[in-house]
Amino acid sequence: MADLWNAKREQARSAVLPLATRMRPRTLAEFVGQEHILGEGKLLRRMLEADTITSILLHGPPGTGKTTLAELIAGVSKRYFERENAASVGVKRIREIVDAATKRLEYEGRRTILFLDEIHRFTKAQQDVLLSDVERGLLTLIGATTENPLFAVNSALVSRSTLFRLEPVPEEAVIAALRRAIADPDRGYGKLKLEVADDALSVWAIKCDGDVRRALTALEVAVLSSAPKGADAAVIRIDRQVAEDSIQQKAAVYEGTGDGHYDTISAFIKSVRGSDPDAAVYWLAHMIEAGEDPRFIARRLAILASEDIGNADPRGIMVAAAAWELVERVGMPEARIILAQATTYLACVPKSNAAYVAINEAIEDVRSARTVPVPVHIKDGNVRKASQMSVGGMKAGGQAYDYSHDHADGLGRQDYLGVERSYYRPTDRGAEKAMRELMEAAKKVRKMQ
Numbered sequence: 001m002a003d004l005w006n007a008k009r010e011q012a013r014s015a016v017l018p019l020a021t022r023m024r025p026r027t028l029a030e031f032v033g034q035e036h037i038l039g040e041g042k043l044l045r046r047m048l049e050a051d052t053i054t055s056i057l058l059h060g061p062p063g064t065g066k067t068t069l070a071e072l073i074a075g076v077s078k079r080y081f082e083r084e085n086a087a088s089v090g091v092k093r094i095r096e097i098v099d100a101a102t103k104r105l106e107y108e109g110r111r112t113i114l115f116l117d118e119i120h121r122f123t124k125a126q127q128d129v130l131l132s133d134v135e136r137g138l139l140t141l142i143g144a145t146t147e148n149p150l151f152a153v154n155s156a157l158v159s160r161s162t163l164f165r166l167e168p169v170p171e172e173a174v175i176a177a178l179r180r181a182i183a184d185p186d187r188g189y190g191k192l193k194l195e196v197a198d199d200a201l202s203v204w205a206i207k208c209d210g211d212v213r214r215a216l217t218a219l220e221v222a223v224l225s226s227a228p229k230g231a232d233a234a235v236i237r238i239d240r241q242v243a244e245d246s247i248q249q250k251a252a253v254y255e256g257t258g259d260g261h262y263d264t265i266s267a268f269i270k271s272v273r274g275s276d277p278d279a280a281v282y283w284l285a286h287m288i289e290a291g292e293d294p295r296f297i298a299r300r301l302a303i304l305a306s307e308d309i310g311n312a313d314p315r316g317i318m319v320a321a322a323a324w325e326l327v328e329r330v331g332m333p334e335a336r337i338i339l340a341q342a343t344t345y346l347a348c349v350p351k352s353n354a355a356y357v358a359i360n361e362a363i364e365d366v367r368s369a370r371t372v373p374v375p376v377h378i379k380d381g382n383v384r385k386a387s388q389m390s391v392g393g394m395k396a397g398g399q400a401y402d403y404s405h406d407h408a409d410g411l412g413r414q415d416y417l418g419v420e421r422s423y424y425r426p427t428d429r430g431a432e433k434a435m436r437e438l439m440e441a442a443k444k445v446r447k448m449q
Contacts, residue, residue: 168210
């Protein structure tokens with residue numbers, strides 16, 4: 001009787017499980033995507049085949065299979081599997097897991113995998129309890145996070161783990177997962193007379209943004225909300241429009257400290273630097289839709305205007321400064337237009353990093369080389385009368401300051417550094433071409449003195 005009751009309880013719980021949970025892969029063969037770590041000859045595949053799993057950190061966007069992969073790893077390795085959420089597990093619970101793992105190893109010879117979801121929420125106290133046992137191999141730790149572990153996870157855990165990034169699942173793999181759910185008679189909809197158009201599958205595969213769980217949820221919504229139609233009332237038909245209706249607009253996978261934040265701003269800056277306004281505007285739109293602070297974008301444009309454009313177009317920094325000021329004054333949603341104007345302008349002007357390179361090289365010289373004394377003839381004579389009073393000044397045969405504007409060409413004739421150095425090397429692009437010609441003329445005049 002007890003067994004019958006337990007079976008009914010299990011059946012009741014299973015009946016309400018979402019499709020995405022029911023269709024969770026049970027074997028590596030059912031797992032879709034992540035060929036870069038699970039394909040033949042790839043590192044994680046080799047670790048699994050040799051049963052040499054060490055502590056690992058799985059990171060990547062939602063719905064890419066981090067939790068599922070952890071469970072499959074536990075199954076393949078035949079180790080005992082403990083699953084906890086780092087946000088809710090306490091020190092007491094960790095000690096219980098460690099004690100149980102110790103006994104299991106001593107009495108059964110079986111090792112334990114501890115899977116910690118949201119491992120970026122792991123506290124210092126939790127880490128202190130767990131670290132030594134992870135280091136000794138008593139526990140194999142598998143952590144999962146949507147954030148970049150190098151920024152979000154304690155460095156002690158990162159240093160003891162192998163990092164694997166899971167990428168958004170390709171469209172064809174998402175479609176394969178959807179077809180398997182449609183055909184599976186036990187966990188999916190194989191017992192229904194279900195007809196799903198190919199373009200409906202394509203809609204879900206595209207709009208889910210590589211999130212298999214979201215695609216399966218859309219399939220489930222479409223099936224549950226579609227009444228059988230037509231002469232054969234038992235058939236459920238899902239076309240493109242039904243698929244569109246069943247999957248809502250997805251919020252961008254983007255957090256202030258996560259991969260989305262760093263990756264997208266990187267793509268944005270590199271697109272502007274690469275003179276591709278179309279790509280730059282796309283990444284700008286992505287950040288705006290994700291809720292990025294427009295002041296952050298304006299700040300990065302200001303940096304780029306000096307670092308990557310510089311004197312090739314001196315107006316670039318003025319455009320960036322104006323955009324930053326107007327973004328502060330105007331605010332969203334109109335600030336998007338200001339950012340778009342600045343972005344497209346900066347993407348389309350000549351580029352130069354000569355000023356950026358110059359200051360970096362000069363700073364390195366100041367830090368690592370002997371300090372260069374200020375030549376006497378360009379010291380502040382009004383304050384210290386340096387040119388008259390200093391040893392080596394005019395009274396000792398030194399030079400007087402030569403006023404550049406006294407010459408018809410306006411070029412200085414003196415040595416202004418005292419040592420031979422070349423930091424600023426203008427390009428032949430944009431306004432820097434004229435600057436380079438002027439510098440060459442000035443150097444020629446100084447050598448003639």
